[in-house]
Amino acid sequence: MAARALAGRAMAGRALAGRAMAGRARWLAARWLGAPAAG
Structure with missing residues (x-):
């Protein structure tokens, strides 16, 4: 029991x-992919 x-x-x-x-992992991916777009 x-x-x-x-x-x-x-x-x-x-x-x-x-x-x-x-x-x-999803947050890190979004951060890495969003960094170039954000400048």
């Missing part, structure tokens, strides 16, 4: 970290 809760928490944490990493 505790193991299942721990596994669920780890999976949720991994999904959250993956979403944050994807968001940061």
Whole structure:
């Protein structure tokens, strides 16, 4: 029971970290692509 809760928490944490990493990558891409346009 505790193991299942721990596994669920780890999976949720991994999904959250993956979403944050994807968001940061998208932000970096927008920054790099937007820099030349902005001057």
